[in-house]
Amino acid sequence: MKPAYLYSTAPMMDWTDRHWRVFARTLTRHALLYTEMVTAAAIVHGNLDYLTAHDPSEYPLALQLGGSNPTELAEAVRRVRTLGFCEINLNLGCPSDRVQAGSFGAALMADPNRVSACLMAMQEAAGATGPEITAKIRLGIDDQNEEDTLPAFIQMLDHIGIQRIIIHARKAILGGLSPKQNREIPPLNYPLVYQIKKQFPHRTIILNGGLNSTQQCQEQLAQVDGVMVGRHAYQHPASLLDVDPVFFGVSAPASSMFAALDHYRPYVERGLKEGLPLKHFTRHLVGLFHEVPGARLFRRTLSETAHRPDADWSVVDSALNYIQSSARDVHDPRLAT
Numbered sequence: 001m002k003p004a005y006l007y008s009t010a011p012m013m014d015w016t017d018r019h020w021r022v023f024a025r026t027l028t029r030h031a032l033l034y035t036e037m038v039t040a041a042a043i044v045h046g047n048l049d050y051l052t053a054h055d056p057s058e059y060p061l062a063l064q065l066g067g068s069n070p071t072e073l074a075e076a077v078r079r080v081r082t083l084g085f086c087e088i089n090l091n092l093g094c095p096s097d098r099v100q101a102g103s104f105g106a107a108l109m110a111d112p113n114r115v116s117a118c119l120m121a122m123q124e125a126a127g128a129t130g131p132e133i134t135a136k137i138r139l140g141i142d143d144q145n146e147e148d149t150l151p152a153f154i155q156m157l158d159h160i161g162i163q164r165i166i167i168h169a170r171k172a173i174l175g176g177l178s179p180k181q182n183r184e185i186p187p188l189n190y191p192l193v194y195q196i197k198k199q200f201p202h203r204t205i206i207l208n209g210g211l212n213s214t215q216q217c218q219e220q221l222a223q224v225d226g227v228m229v230g231r232h233a234y235q236h237p238a239s240l241l242d243v244d245p246v247f248f249g250v251s252a253p254a255s256s257m258f259a260a261l262d263h264y265r266p267y268v269e270r271g272l273k274e275g276l277p278l279k280h281f282t283r284h285l286v287g288l289f290h291e292v293p294g295a296r297l298f299r300r301t302l303s304e305t306a307h308r309p310d311a312d313w314s315v316v317d318s319a320l321n322y323i324q325s326s327a328r329d330v331h332d333p334r335l336a337t
């Protein structure tokens, strides 16, 4: 069985919520999925059930934590270690002001001693049989010379026995750039990640950042152990239909986007019965169809009607009518039912 980390989807606040993850599972059974980041403080002081809610169909599933206090992170790990997550990942890459104010995320790349204390506390709390503790990092931050500081940082992770490291292959600029800009600027530097893999061949190195086609992801596997895909997986979910055949050598759980939606429907209808609004489920579907006739009307129908209080699955059916009727002549196997 190939390891799930060969292809993973990135943790993305507000995007990779539990409903998206259940939908993603209708497209790939084998990719490793990540939650949105949850702070250790929220896990320790907040509503644990709500913050960690997930459906077993989402497995294998990694929980991402944010934090910089070893005691609090350890306590958070103790609270979640038996909840079904196969991995607990520490966020060392997020540049947002809110995260910086809490002195965690990418800001921690400047403080390897603290990171080491955090991760060791998390490993101890997870125990030998608990979820694997991993780190998601940047190449560096601000004016760090990443050619020097990154190998030193990885050396620290290696020393404390972090087996798998996810590297978002660009630096984070903490002053002056928005989180969105920090996902475009400065340029990606894949060769530095390849060099890290050569220098630490016994560690599992996962490349993240700017991967936007299945072929590009496949090519990376000649240099690194796995890929993590964020925006492209979310904005072009049809790409997830390639994941099981291409990376795991088995067929996809659905033969088309239509079939995937059929699989998603019972989950959505259960949620509607529990009183959740349709828009919570359909907001993840707007990127389903690109460049096929009717895609615009599909998106418009969802965004104009899914928020209505009585909206049910018939909204999705109506939106799909635009695709089915006008894409009949499009020879895209993903559109075949």
Ligand SMILES: Cc1cc2nc3c(=O)[nH]c(=O)nc-3n(C[C@H](O)[C@H](O)[C@H](O)COP(=O)(O)O)c2cc1C
Pocket (backbone or CB within 6 Å): 010, 011, 012, 013, 014, 015, 036, 037, 064, 091, 092, 093, 094, 136, 168, 183, 208, 209, 210, 211, 228, 229, 230, 231, 232
């Ligand atoms: C909307 C959004 C939210 C994100 N939230 C997180 C997060 O909670 N934790 C994290 O480590 N990275 C977060 N990221 C960064 C992604 O995990 C990923 O590292 C980044 O988007 C680069 O990968 P990509 O080019 O494949 O999108 C977020 C990215 C986006 C677009």
